[in-house]
Amino acid sequence: MARSKPKTTKKTSRLKRFGIACLKVILWFIVFSIIWVLAYRFINPPITLLMVQRNWERKSEGKAAKTERKWVKFEEISDNMKRAAVSAEDAQFLQHMGFDIKAIEKAYAANAKGKKLRGGSTISQQTAKNVFLWPGRSFIRKGLEAYFTLLIELLWSKERILEVYLNVIEMGDGIYGAEAAAQAYYKKSCRKLSRSEASLIAACFPNPRRWTPKKPTGYIRHKQYLILRNMRRLGPLDF
Numbered sequence: 001m002a003r004s005k006p007k008t009t010k011k012t013s014r015l016k017r018f019g020i021a022c023l024k025v026i027l028w029f030i031v032f033s034i035i036w037v038l039a040y041r042f043i044n045p046p047i048t049l050l051m052v053q054r055n056w057e058r059k060s061e062g063k064a065a066k067t068e069r070k071w072v073k074f075e076e077i078s079d080n081m082k083r084a085a086v087s088a089e090d091a092q093f094l095q096h097m098g099f100d101i102k103a104i105e106k107a108y109a110a111n112a113k114g115k116k117l118r119g120g121s122t123i124s125q126q127t128a129k130n131v132f133l134w135p136g137r138s139f140i141r142k143g144l145e146a147y148f149t150l151l152i153e154l155l156w157s158k159e160r161i162l163e164v165y166l167n168v169i170e171m172g173d174g175i176y177g178a179e180a181a182a183q184a185y186y187k188k189s190c191r192k193l194s195r196s197e198a199s200l201i202a203a204c205f206p207n208p209r210r211w212t213p214k215k216p217t218g219y220i221r222h223k224q225y226l227i228l229r230n231m232r233r234l235g236p237l238d239f
Helices: 007-042 049-060 079-089 101-112 123-132 139-155 158-168 178-186 195-203 218-233
Strands: 170-172
Touching (some): 007 123, 007 139, 079 123, 123 139, 158 178, 178 195, 195 218
16 A cells, blocks of 8 residues: 655645745746836836826826826936936935935934934935835835845946936826926926026925925925035036
């Protein structure tokens, strides 16, 4: 009479198959993500998950879908807008490899003390989040954000990262990118934005649906002043 295989052997076999399946999934994900990031080095992202979510939110509120957006090349964006974005969000943008360790440490220290939550995300991290991931907060998403941040830093130029960032970032209710924002708030192309106009748009970046350049609060005016001061201190953006 044939002996049945021990239960431990069967269990080990199942675990082995499961491990191999997980490894295959991880390898396929890595290959797919690299191809995806490489493609967006040359192809402009057609849409983001944030845009989709915002339109679902509008639909649930009984509003019509709204996605005002027009892609402009890097050289067509005002130098004032580029400098304002870097000054407001990531002064070390040209120096780091995707992560500003000092900013992360400051954010962690402030959050640990129970102060108002603040982030330490760089322009590279925000670009990775906006283009490749979904809105929200979770350890999984933060881990994927770090992974895609490293990929775009390795596979894109800093110029490309800033170009994509300034074309997909939310800049108002249904308004995405510097060109759409310039047209909505100042009735002009983003290549013609002044230092004052660009800094006021950048001052609203953290919550563009709450704050608007059309009706800046005292807080936003103060932020604009700080951004203008940082723009004067910022060295040349040599890409």
